[in-house]
Amino acid sequence: MILGYARVSTVEQNLDRQLDALTKAGAEEIIQEKITGTKADRPELNRLLDKLRPNDVVLVMDLTRLSRSTKDLFNLVEQIEKKGANIKSLKESWLDTTTPQGKLMFTFMAGISQFERDLISQRTREGLEAARARGRKGGRRPKLDQAKKKAIYDLYSQKKTPLKDICDMFGITKPTLYKAVDEMSKKASA
Template identity: 35%
Template sequence: MKIGYVRVSTEEQNTARQEIMLRELGVDELFIDKASGKNADRPELRRMMEYVRRGDTVIVESISRFARNTRDLLDLVEHLTEKQVEFVSRKEAIDTTTPTGKFMLTVFAAVAELEREYILQRQREGIAIARTQGKYRGRPAKDYPNFECVVARWRNGEITAVQAMKQLGMSKTRFYERAKLLNK
């Protein structure tokens, strides 16, 4: 069977272009995720990986639609190989049944990961510029009205730190950071 996998990063993005291309290639089954490719924890990808059987071929429009980092891509392809499933990426013309295809897969995976890192770097740079212009302030700090009282009870030994965190609905890191600021 030919199995198609489609991914876009957000719910608002359209999958039609990828779907049409894969349908034209005669895929029998199609799995579609609307989620970031930063990791392999995607519902339809997991479903597809369980679904494929020996002799199947997984076809994607491009490597970046399948995985955004080298390790995930190589792990996914290795898992497919163990199941005796072929992997084909149309854009990069990669076919893992050949040694050259396997080599090219590794090279393109590294390029996809580099592209993701560039995107994140540009995002950080854009945020830094926006901050200097006063246009970006980040998420507003959450208010915990009874924080000082709960911390005082914790410091007096009336409650444990875990109980204090639970009462406040705070993570361990945030709790200790804020408690430390009270000492200053």
């Protein structure tokens, strides 16, 4: 079965152009959704994925209707392939896992994407190692305990010590200072 998936981001937008293209391309059933593509939970897309059977084809007008990121796309294609189904895009002809050439192209694109993620990870590790060699630590700073938060609040409330000096004393950033002050002022007023 050929299952079409049509999506627009807002209720005001119209699905007609997608519906016409998917019908013309042979979609036997079209799942429609009006929700932003950045949402991880898209009920109608989930319904389509649950419906898939071996040899079904998910047909989309273009990849932006299906996903907003490469990572999301690869996850969706993996879910589709686990069901024994295929995916085909009308706009991106290279995405057609119903053909050996399409599978090759998708595998190639997935490989490039994985290579890019690995390079980013490698550069991050190298940057952290270089920072450590210079005496700096990477990662999150330890959480402030209540005694330090109280001291920060007291210094801030006295309005005698510059914010930068308070931050330097405790090894924190201004947002962390404001968060501690906000938390302690709520406790003081309770």
